[in-house]
Amino acid sequence: MLDNLKDFASHFFVTGDPLIYGADVAIGLTMAAIIFVLFYFKKWGWLWREWLTTVDHKKIGIMYIIASLLMLFRGGVDALLMRAQLALPNIHFLQSEHYNEIFTTHGTIMILFMAMPLMFGLFNIAVPLQIGARDVAYPFLNALSFWMFFFGAMLFNLSFVIGGSPAAGWLAYPPLSELTTSPGVGENFYIWGIQLSGVGSLASGINFTVTILKMRTKGMKLMDMPLFSWSVLASCLTILLAFPVLTVTLALLFIDRFAGAHFFTMLHGGNPMMYVNLIWMWGHPEVYIVVLPAFGIYSEVVSTFSKKKIFGYKSMVFSLMIISVLGYFTWVHHFFTMGASANVNAFFAITTMAIAIPTGVKIFNWLFTMFRGRIRITQPMLWTLAFIPTFLVGGATGVMLAVAPADYQYHNSYFLIAHFHQTLIGGVVFGYLAGLYYWWPKMFGFKLNVKLGLWAFWLWNIGFYVCFMPQYALGFMGMTRRVYTYGWDMGWAPLNLISSIGAVFMGIGFIFQVWQILYSIKYGERDTTGDPWDGHTLEWSIPSPAPEYNFAVLPEVKGRDDFWRRKEEGLDNKIKEKDLKPIHMPKNSGIPFIMSAFWFVAGFGFTFGWTWMIVIGLAGVAGCMLARSFSKNNDYYIPVEQIRKTESKYGRLV
Amino acid sequence: MSQAISHSNDNHEHHEDLSILGFWIFLVTDVLLFGTLFATFMVLRTHFDGGPTGKELFEAPGYITETFLLLTSSFTSGLATLALHKGKVNQLIGWLIITALLGMGFVGLEINEFSNMIAEGATISRSAFLSAFFTLVGTHGLHVSVGLVWMISIMIQLKTDGITSVMKRKVTMISLYWHFLDVVWIFLLTIVYLMGVM
Ligand code: HEM
Ligand SMILES: [Cu+2]
Numbered sequence: 001m002l003d004n005l006k007d008f009a010s011h012f013f014v015t016g017d018p019l020i021y022g023a024d025v026a027i028g029l030t031m032a033a034i035i036f037v038l039f040y041f042k043k044w045g046w047l048w049r050e051w052l053t054t055v056d057h058k059k060i061g062i063m064y065i066i067a068s069l070l071m072l073f074r075g076g077v078d079a080l081l082m083r084a085q086l087a088l089p090n091i092h093f094l095q096s097e098h099y100n101e102i103f104t105t106h107g108t109i110m111i112l113f114m115a116m117p118l119m120f121g122l123f124n125i126a127v128p129l130q131i132g133a134r135d136v137a138y139p140f141l142n143a144l145s146f147w148m149f150f151f152g153a154m155l156f157n158l159s160f161v162i163g164g165s166p167a168a169g170w171l172a173y174p175p176l177s178e179l180t181t182s183p184g185v186g187e188n189f190y191i192w193g194i195q196l197s198g199v200g201s202l203a204s205g206i207n208f209t210v211t212i213l214k215m216r217t218k219g220m221k222l223m224d225m226p227l228f229s230w231s232v233l234a235s236c237l238t239i240l241l242a243f244p245v246l247t248v249t250l251a252l253l254f255i256d257r258f259a260g261a262h263f264f265t266m267l268h269g270g271n272p273m274m275y276v277n278l279i280w281m282w283g284h285p286e287v288y289i290v291v292l293p294a295f296g297i298y299s300e301v302v303s304t305f306s307k308k309k310i311f312g313y314k315s316m317v318f319s320l321m322i323i324s325v326l327g328y329f330t331w332v333h334h335f336f337t338m339g340a341s342a343n344v345n346a347f348f349a350i351t352t353m354a355i356a357i358p359t360g361v362k363i364f365n366w367l368f369t370m371f372r373g374r375i376r377i378t379q380p381m382l383w384t385l386a387f388i389p390t391f392l393v394g395g396a397t398g399v400m401l402a403v404a405p406a407d408y409q410y411h412n413s414y415f416l417i418a419h420f421h422q423t424l425i426g427g428v429v430f431g432y433l434a435g436l437y438y439w440w441p442k443m444f445g446f447k448l449n450v451k452l453g454l455w456a457f458w459l460w461n462i463g464f465y466v467c468f469m470p471q472y473a474l475g476f477m478g479m480t481r482r483v484y485t486y487g488w489d490m491g492w493a494p495l496n497l498i499s500s501i502g503a504v505f506m507g508i509g510f511i512f513q514v515w516q517i518l519y520s521i522k523y524g525e526r527d528t529t530g531d532p533w534d535g536h537t538l539e540w541s542i543p544s545p546a547p548e549y550n551f552a553v554l555p556e557v558k559g560r561d562d563f564w565r566r567k568e569e570g571l572d573n574k575i576k577e578k579d580l581k582p583i584h585m586p587k588n589s590g591i592p593f594i595m596s597a598f599w600f601v602a603g604f605g606f607t608f609g610w611t612w613m614i615v616i617g618l619a620g621v622a623g624c625m626l627a628r629s630f631s632k633n634n635d636y637y638i639p640v641e642q643i644r645k646t647e648s649k650y651g652r653l654v
Numbered sequence: 655m656s657q658a659i660s661h662s663n664d665n666h667e668h669h670e671d672l673s674i675l676g677f678w679i680f681l682v683t684d685v686l687l688f689g690t691l692f693a694t695f696m697v698l699r700t701h702f703d704g705g706p707t708g709k710e711l712f713e714a715p716g717y718i719t720e721t722f723l724l725l726t727s728s729f730t731s732g733l734a735t736l737a738l739h740k741g742k743v744n745q746l747i748g749w750l751i752i753t754a755l756l757g758m759g760f761v762g763l764e765i766n767e768f769s770n771m772i773a774e775g776a777t778i779s780r781s782a783f784l785s786a787f788f789t790l791v792g793t794h795g796l797h798v799s800v801g802l803v804w805m806i807s808i809m810i811q812l813k814t815d816g817i818t819s820v821m822k823r824k825v826t827m828i829s830l831y832w833h834f835l836d837v838v839w840i841f842l843l844t845i846v847y848l849m850g851v852m
Contacts, residue, residue, distance in 0.1 A: 137672050137676065138672075141676075241686060245686065245690050247687060248690040251789075252694065262782045263782065263789075267703075268782055269703040271701075271782070274697055278694075622803070629804075
């Protein structure tokens with residue numbers, strides 16, 4: 001009995017690595033501390049009522065952002081571990097298997113559990129306010145999306161201490177990810193972690209598409225929408241078309257592993273290259289899903305801080321849409337070496353290069369907007385300015401990779417690693433950080449400290465170039481990706497050391513940002529006007545942070561940048577008391593949280609192949625769905641009296 | 655107060671319309687889901703690996719009866735929608751019951767078909783063709799089964815609530831869903847079964 005238990009535990013828990021024991025202790029202590037604080041300050045009720053059951057898009061946005069910053073931390077620690085291992089030749093810091101696990105979790109976490117939720121966080125914070133809506137189209141579904149992401153991310157991260165991490169790369173190519181070559185539960189964690197959060201992403205895609213199409217305030221035509229909202233629409237349409245493919249692809253891989261099917265195996269007629277095609281049919285659009293909203297943020301920031309309307313609005317919209325469509329026809333550039341015919345490769349090379357055109361249009365438009373503008377160098381603007389040269393280089397190396405014959409040389413080398421980090425960090429991360437600095441006062445009612453922010457900015461930027469420029473050269477020198485160590489005779493040592501130093505710089509930059517946030521909570525400049533940046537769009541016309549109903553009276557707009565127009569015409573944003581009406585709001589609900597927790601249980605069961613647990617999980621999910629279907633009175637009215645009180649507190653009532 | 659109430663009714667209608675739009679978009683994503691499965695099936699449909707082929711496995715009486723049941727149920731769900739617009743609850747529930755029974759017949763036959771195949775040794779792990787077959791057809795069957803549970807829950811709610819704007823929306827959605835599954839089946843019938851036995 002005891003031996004059985006011991007045997008089980010030694011498989012169930014990850015053992016044998018001091019790094020992991022350290023993490024076990026750290027996780028245990030953090031959990032204990034959180035639970036203690038909650039008990040000690042009697043905060044359980046508050047946590048449940050205000051956060052776990054909320055359907056308010058602003059709070060959901062904040063939860064997304066907190067979760068994604070935690071994931072950025074985890075992904076960043078992974079990155080630093082890898083860079084430590086590669087800093088010098090023949091280091092024995094990580095074993096090869098451990099290195100495989102770390103690049104896999106790093107890549108997966110950064111894209112699916114950091115970039116995606118940070119993006120959804122910004123959608124939630126900004127879109128309803130920008131288009132003058134009281135909430136998203138489906139607030140309940142919005143909460144469900146968040147909790148599905150959250151529990152998916154938890155499931156994935158659990159693999160670190162229980163059962164073992166996936167180690168077949170962030171896209172889990174078969175046959176390596178099949179049962180015969182990856183017999184552990186790691187790949188199952190990977191599949192179910194992504195499946196759960198993927199369902200959430202798909203639901204968010206539907207939610208924001210309908211929100212933007214149907215919930216715009218009176219007078220706001222599509223072509224009057226702020227460019228961030230346009231970019232969200234482009235991104236969501238891409239989600240709708242790409243994510244079902246991901247769902248199917250991962251499901252098929254799981255059926256292979258779980259039921260012994262032969263979709264992607266080497267035997268019995270399976271075809272691994274089919275997986276590679278399918279996963280990139282999602283994977284390439286995915287990079288546009290995350291970068292388009294960043295483009296939207298740059299547009300808002302550039303226009304606001306140049307005190308000009310955006311140059312070439314229509315061409316901006318058009319480029320967004322072209323990029324999102326073209327993004328579907330480039331996937332083969334990830335495996336020109338597959339051996340498809342020259343014609344096929346030529347087609348995908350040309351479509352890939354073609355994307356540079358609308359992207360170039362956008363860059364020129366941003367530059368022309370700044371041209372002769374009254375530029376203010378604020379933190380959001382700094383990150384935007386840093387983005388432009390970074391993305392230019394990233395784009396140029398992308399076009400180099402798109403040259404199919406040449407790609408036979410660069411493929412899977414450090415040149416590629418440098419290229420995609422250049423676009424993902426320089427494009428996506430810088431963009432979202434710009435957005436975070438930009439909307440932070442709207443979320444919390446205070447600005448982030450500038451001095452600490454400048455430290456973070458320069459550390460990130462210098463660190464970025466120091467880290468990734470040497471990697472282009474390393475690629476040319478023959479260093480391939482996913483190698484866990486190398487010898488002195490390769491001549492790669494100096495550049496790798498420099499690269500690792502750059503990574504440390506970025507790590508310190510991140511620490512400065514955490515410090516900046518903590519410092520600003522206490523000492524940050526308060527925003528009492530609701531319009532700290534002299535903004536152009538509707539979100540700046542209401543108090544910071546926005547009241548739960550956003551707009552006491554829904555605004556009626558007359559065109560683009562309407563709030564700016566009103567300020568130019570000398571109109572204020574006061575509200576007449578007689579215009580107040582009761583406001584229809586959705587009630588909080590615990591179902592999204594509970595249902596996602598049951599999905600987590602089911603996912604865990606699938607991971608370990610425990611039927612009883614799968615049954616409990618799925619039954620719980622079904623029960624939650626029925627409970628929601630049968631529930632009534634899911635909404636209520638905020639009485640005029642309460643609105644009057646809130647608005648006069650902000651001094652907005654006449 | 656009366657103003658507040660009429661106001662609230664407006665809001666409800668608006669919300670129900672929004673939900674139906676969202677449901678249409680969901681169906682689009684479901685089309686893509688099936689599209690991906692169909693594409694996979696097309697790639698693998700000849701990968702028999704020396705195992706049984708479609709020609710040897712598929713039995714006409716089975717899939718023709720399934721088609722008949724599902725098509726008829728689509729028709730009866732249409733009749734249910736008609737009863738909905740006429741505001742006749744009992745008729746509506748009646749047609750939904752018939753639809754659900756036909757749907758159950760369909761699922762039953764499919765389970766029977768699958769178990770016969772498995773008994774003959776044509777399992778999901780026999781060949782890539784069979785993997786693709788069971789997954790594609792099974793996914794459709796799973797959709798129908800989920801639809802059945804949903805339909806029953808709607809019938810219970812109709813019994814207690816009658817025809818409200820919320821119930822109108824729900825009936826509209828389930829019948830959209832049901833027609834959608836019917837269309838998917840037509841493709842299944844053509845590509846999997848008819849092309850398989852040819
Ligand atoms: C913050 C600084 C970062 C550093 C220092 C860093 C470093 C690294 C390193 C060393 C690798 C492994 C290369 C190899 O041996 O093959 C890697 C892979 C990867 N990184 Fe990063 N990274 C960073 C940020 C990011 C971000 C922000 C993203 C995405 C949004 C990202 C996405 C990826 C992906 C997808 C892979 C490929 C994983 C795989 O091979 O399966 N990284 N990164
Ligand atoms: Cu690509």
